[in-house]
Amino acid sequence: MSSTYRRLHELVVSGTLLPGTRLGEVPLASRLGVSRPTMREALRRLEGSGLAHSDGRSLRVARMSAAELRSALLMRASLEALHAELAAKRVADGEVAPAQLGRLRRLADDAERATETGDTHLAVVHNRAFHQAIDGLAGSQVSAAAVDTLWDRVLVATRHSLATGERRESVGPEHRELIEAITAGRGADAADLALRHVRATLGVLDLPLVAGRE
Numbered sequence: 001m002s003s004t005y006r007r008l009h010e011l012v013v014s015g016t017l018l019p020g021t022r023l024g025e026v027p028l029a030s031r032l033g034v035s036r037p038t039m040r041e042a043l044r045r046l047e048g049s050g051l052a053h054s055d056g057r058s059l060r061v062a063r064m065s066a067a068e069l070r071s072a073l074l075m076r077a078s079l080e081a082l083h084a085e086l087a088a089k090r091v092a093d094g095e096v097a098p099a100q101l102g103r104l105r106r107l108a109d110d111a112e113r114a115t116e117t118g119d120t121h122l123a124v125v126h127n128r129a130f131h132q133a134i135d136g137l138a139g140s141q142v143s144a145a146a147v148d149t150l151w152d153r154v155l156v157a158t159r160h161s162l163a164t165g166e167r168r169e170s171v172g173p174e175h176r177e178l179i180e181a182i183t184a185g186r187g188a189d190a191a192d193l194a195l196r197h198v199r200a201t202l203g204v205l206d207l208p209l210v211a212g213r214e
Contacts, residue, residue: 092185
């Protein structure tokens with residue numbers, strides 16, 4: 001990932017550039033101190049990743065409809081359930097070092113502390129790192145890359161689910177249950193917990209589980 005694209009990507013995923021914001025090549029090149037051709041290539045990559053789209057006149061930070069957001073969350077839930085199951089199986093097979101599980105616990109603690117203090121930005125960062133750690137333990141690079149892209153798109157669409165009172169109380173315990181299942185090598189339990197954990201966001205965002213019920 002080039003440094004220019006990485007910086008542009010961070011502006012979008014962090015919410016600095018909100019959905020619908022016009023992505024002008026000239027002002028962005030000036031803002032990041034790069035040439036127009038360099039920015040043009042970074043914008044092409046951003047569009048290719050699904051984080052930007054053309055409205056026919058200009059390129060803008062992508063918006064997601066309720067149906068698209070629901071679809072992205074359901075796909076993320078399925079992939080993270082798979083990763084939790086694979087991670088638990090690798091633990092049961094002795095393929096995961098204790099230090100890796102210790103890091104998972106520390107990431108969960110970081111996410112819980114940030115969530116409890118109401119630091120939404122930091123909570124999102126640590127929460128994502130926690131789930132990425134499980135993705136890594138699963139040893140499935142292709143699906144890990146796919147879920148990482150889904151994370152980007154969901155974060156651009158909404159960054160507030162962890163800020164609600166309900167999720168502040170639930171995220172930590174759900175993470176701990178998931179860690180316990182993975183550490184015990186209980187693949188089916190880990191998959192179910194991961195699935196329910198992500199799907200809970202649908203309720204927070206008032207999105208139906210099944211299409212056509214908006």
